[in-house]
Amino acid sequence: MGFSPPPVPLALADLPRTRAGLVVPAISLRHRDGTAILGMTDHDRVHHALSRGLCQTCWRPLDDRIVALARPRDFVHGWISEPGMHPVCAHYSTQGCPMLAGVLTRHRATPRASVREPCGDPECHCVAWAPVDPHGPRAKAPAESWYTIWLAPDSYHVGLDPTTQRLALDLSRARPLKIRPLSATGATREQADGYRAMLSTRAFLADLCAETKP
Numbered sequence: 001m002g003f004s005p006p007p008v009p010l011a012l013a014d015l016p017r018t019r020a021g022l023v024v025p026a027i028s029l030r031h032r033d034g035t036a037i038l039g040m041t042d043h044d045r046v047h048h049a050l051s052r053g054l055c056q057t058c059w060r061p062l063d064d065r066i067v068a069l070a071r072p073r074d075f076v077h078g079w080i081s082e083p084g085m086h087p088v089c090a091h092y093s094t095q096g097c098p099m100l101a102g103v104l105t106r107h108r109a110t111p112r113a114s115v116r117e118p119c120g121d122p123e124c125h126c127v128a129w130a131p132v133d134p135h136g137p138r139a140k141a142p143a144e145s146w147y148t149i150w151l152a153p154d155s156y157h158v159g160l161d162p163t164t165q166r167l168a169l170d171l172s173r174a175r176p177l178k179i180r181p182l183s184a185t186g187a188t189r190e191q192a193d194g195y196r197a198m199l200s201t202r203a204f205l206a207d208l209c210a211e212t213k214p
Helices: 043-052 072-077 087-096 189-212
Strands: 028-030 036-041 066-070 147-151 157-160 167-170 178-181
Touching: 036 043, 043 167, 066 087, 072 189, 087 147, 147 189, 178 189
Parallel strands: none
Antiparallel strands: 028 036, 066 147, 147 178, 157 167
16 A cells, blocks of 8 residues: 655644655654654653653644544553644644554564664664664554544643653543544544543542542
8 A cells, every 4th residue: 555645734844854755753763863763762852752741743842732642552551652742743643654544554574774773873872772662562563543632731641651660641630632533543433432431430530539548
């Protein structure tokens, strides 16, 4: 199945792009010369964006509407590893990422050559990159269904994920404005409604526990 890069919104026009014309998200892993590895994230930049309330795509402060991307396991686990985005950035991401657009049905069999092999610059951080992210998807694993979670700022909570010991988006008290399925990935409205009910119940119980603490 072919894939054509979507038009770049005016709000993202000043951001770096790949040779194919795709905007490079601010949290993308990159070599020292700026070459980005799309689909892989720089944990330091993720930490910075989460701690400062920045958009993962454009690196600008988040505002009154925040969109986070989530898979079924993120809802169950209660944590999302990547920062939120502005609505326009999220819309572009869902159109520009082959996985989110439903073009790719499976994850890569092996890491990209640019990850497996250092670029040759002794000062580039790629010499220390792990060949495989232990928290990432399995090789050739089927693509997962994805959803967008729309949040107001008072539901955008950041904390330390107990599993990864990294800063992440905490869903335990999130009260989403809406959850939309990315139908191209196999997500459905019924599932989205179920996840919204799950988060609402979880937030209610979290508030109840907080009220009963001495």
